[in-house]
Amino acid sequence: MNKVVANLAEAIRDIEDGARIMVGGFAASGGANNLVQALIEKGTKDLTIICTGSPEWMPFVENDRAKKVISGFTSHSLRPEITEVIETKVRAGLLEVETVPHGILSERIRASKAGIPAFYTPIGVGTVFGEGKETKLFDGEECVLERAIEADFALIRGHFGDRLGNLTCRFVARNRNTEMAGAATVTIAEVEEVVEVGDIDPERVDIQGIYVQRVVKAPKIVKWLDGHEAV
C-alpha cells in the first residue's frame, strides 16, 4: 500500500469539469493551496467549491472556474471591493452562492463522512438559513432538518504524512481538514513532509489513513486573509 503520488498534477489527474470539491483551511491556516493552484493550472471548470471562506474559493472565482460556492463567507470579510465583484457575478447569473453557517457546514460534512444522511438542529430557525427546510419540535424547540453534504474530491493539507495516508496537522490547521477527509469519494492530501511508516506517534495521528486516498509533498504556502502571501 503506497498512497504517495509523485507530484501535484498526478494527485489531481482525474478531477473533471463539474466536480464537487471540498477545500480545507480556515483563513491563513491549513489551506490546500498547492492542490488548488494545480487545479487552476489544469483548467478544470464548472466546479462546486465547498469551503470556509474567501481564501479557499478566491482562486476559483477569480479565474472563473467555479459554478457554485458553498461557504460560511460568500462575501470577503476584509475587502469590500471583492465582495462587490462577487455580488455582481451572482446578479449576472455567472456564479451561484450558498452561505452556510460554519458549524452547520462542518456538521453536514462530518455527517457525510460518518454515514449520517441528515440531522436536526435549532440553528437557523427563524432566519433565511432555516427557510424552506423541514422542521420538527424536540422538547418544545423548533429544529430544522439539515442534509449531509457530499463531494467528489476533498483537497486537504497536512503537516506530516506517511504512505498509509496517516496525517498530522499543526495547531489550528486541523480546522476543516479533519472533517473533509473521508467526506468525499477521493481525499487528496498535500503535506509538508512525507515520513516513514512508524514515524508518526499513533496518539498523534490527526487524520487516519483510512480516510485518505492520495498523499503528495508540497511546500507550505501562507496567504493571509487580506490576500498577501507570507514572505
Next chain:
Amino acid sequence: MNKVVANLAEAIRDIEDGARIMVGGFAASGGANNLVQALIEKGTKDLTIICTGSPEWMPFVENDRAKKVISGFTSHSLRPEITEVIETKVRAGLLEVETVPHGILSERIRASKAGIPAFYTPIGVGTVFGEGKETKLFDGEECVLERAIEADFALIRGHFGDRLGNLTCRFVARNRNTEMAGAATVTIAEVEEVVEVGDIDPERVDIQGIYVQRVVKAPKIVKWLDGHEAV
C-alpha cells in the same frame, strides 16, 4: 479556576438516587472504576447506567443499584451464568435493559454534547433496533430517527489532567470517555496524575477542559473482561 477536588467522595457528593449516569470505558480500558466504586459505597440507587458493556454496569447490577441499563452488551459476553442472572432480574421486573448498538449509542451521546437533538441513520432498519422509530427515506434508503441521549453525570477516566480540566487518554482508553465528556450536566474525571497547567501539549489534549467540571486523582484499576483484576 480549579476543578481538582480532594477525593472521590467529594467528586460524587451530589449524585442522588434516580440519577442518569454515563460511565466511560470499553472492556479493560478507560473505565472510571474508582468513581463507580465510590458511588457504590455511597449507596446511591435507582440509577440509569449508560455505558459500553458489563465491565461498567456490573458493579451497579450486582449491588442492586441500577434501575435501568442502556448498553451495547446487556448480556455478559464471556460469562453465560451472569447473563442468566441479568435475564432473571429483567423477567422479574427488577431491572430494565435497553440494548443499543455501540455506534448508535456513541452518536446519540455525541449528539447530546454537540447540541444535535436527533439524527437519521440506516442502522437498525428491519430489526428490533429500528422498531417503533420514525422512519424517512433518504436517496431511496430507509432510515430511522435517533434521539440524543442525556445524563445528569458522566464518570470518565483520563491519564493526565490539569486544574482547568484538560485531559489526555492513553491509547484506546479514549473510547467513550471523549464522547461522554460534555454530554452530561456534570462531567467528573478520575485521572492517574494531576499535572501543572501547561504540562499537557496543546496538540495532545484529548478532552478539553470546557467539557469537564471536576477532576480527581485516583489509581488505575484494570479489570479484564472475564472479571479478574490485573495484579
Next chain:
Amino acid sequence: MALRVAKELKDGMYVNLGFGLPTLTSLFIPEDIDIILHAENGMLRYAGVIDDETQADADLINASGQPTSLLPGAAVFDLNESFTMIRGGHLDLAVLGAYQVSETGDLANWQLQGYHVGGIGGAIELAQGAKRVVVAMEHTDKNGKPRIVKQCSLPLTARRCVNTIITNLAYIELEGAGLVLKEVAPGITPEEVQANTEPDLIISEDLSEMEF
C-alpha cells in the same frame, strides 16, 4: 467599549469574542483571573494579537485570521469540535458585533440589505449556542441612525438571542419587560441614549455611569 466588555469577563468563564471589534477585548483581560478564550477555528486559551508578522505562525491564528499565541493550558482542535462546544451550550459567554439589534433581542450582523453574498461564519451558532450573548457595537450607524431598532430591517442572524448590548453610549440589558438602560457612558445623559435608540428604553432605578 472594549474596556466595558472586558468587565463582563469573570474567573472561570469560557468566552468567545466574535469577528472584528470584539477581539480587541482580549487585550484588556485582567491577568489575575482565568478567562478561557475560545476561537471558533479551534483554540481554547489563546492570547492577544501578534502585530509583527515576522513573529507570526499562520497555524496559530484566531477566528479573525490574526496571528496569536497559546497560553499555558491551551488546547487546539478541529472546527467540528469547536462547534460542538458552541452548539452544545458549553460557552458561558459570546461577545458579537452587530449591524442591528431589535427590542426583542433579534440580531442582524451578517448581510447588508439587498445583497446575495454575505458572511455568516460562526455568528449564528454563537448567538444561539452561548449561555449569554453580549453585543458590542457603535450605538448608531455611519449615517447616525439607531442600530437598536424595533424590528431589524437587515437579514437576521438569529432571533431573541441577545442578552446585553454594550455601545459607546450605554449598557443595556434585555429583560422580560424590555430594554433596560443600566449604565451610560461618562458625560452622556439617558435622554441622549434614548434619542439615538428607536424603541423605548426603561431607565433602571439604579442607573449608573459606566466604569472601566
Next chain:
Amino acid sequence: MALRVAKELKDGMYVNLGFGLPTLTSLFIPEDIDIILHAENGMLRYAGVIDDETQADADLINASGQPTSLLPGAAVFDLNESFTMIRGGHLDLAVLGAYQVSETGDLANWQLQGYHVGGIGGAIELAQGAKRVVVAMEHTDKNGKPRIVKQCSLPLTARRCVNTIITNLAYIELEGAGLVLKEVAPGITPEEVQANTEPDLIISEDLSEMEF
C-alpha cells in the same frame, strides 16, 4: 476456517474482524502485504493477541478485550471516530461470527431466542456499514442443525447484508440468483454441504476444494 478467511485479505484492505472466532484470523495474515486491521474500540493496524498477561497493556486491547499491540503506522482514536469509519463505509471488509444466516443474507448474531438481554455491540454497524461482509461460523449448531436457513428464527442483526459465508464445510457466495457453493472443505462433498444447509444451494460450475 480462519486460514480460509485469511485468504480473503488483500493488500491495501481495511478490515474489521468481529468479536470472538474471527479475531483468530489476525494470526494468519501474510506478512508481506499491508492489511490494516480495524478494532471498533479505536485502533487501526494492530497485531495479534498477547497471551502473557504480565506483558499486556489494558489500554492496548482489541474489540474482544484481549491485549494486543500496535504495528508501525498504527493510529488510536475514540469510539465515535471508530464508528464514523464503520458507518461511513470506509471499511473494505468485515468478518463476523453468526448464529444464523438466511438465504437472502439476513444475519442473526446477537441474541438467543426468548431473551431480553443480548450483546449487539458493533455488529449491526459492521454488517450494514462495511463494503463487504463475510460470515465465518460452524456450518451447524451444537445440535447439528443448519445455521444457513431459509429464514432466521433468531432476532436479526441486519437484513440482506451478508456477501460470503465461510464454514468448516464450505465457501458460499450470496449472489442475485441465491446461495452459490464455490468451494468445499477437503474430503467434503457438495451433497454433504447441502444436507447440512436448509435452503437449496446452487453448485458453482467451477466448484473447487478449499485451499489455505
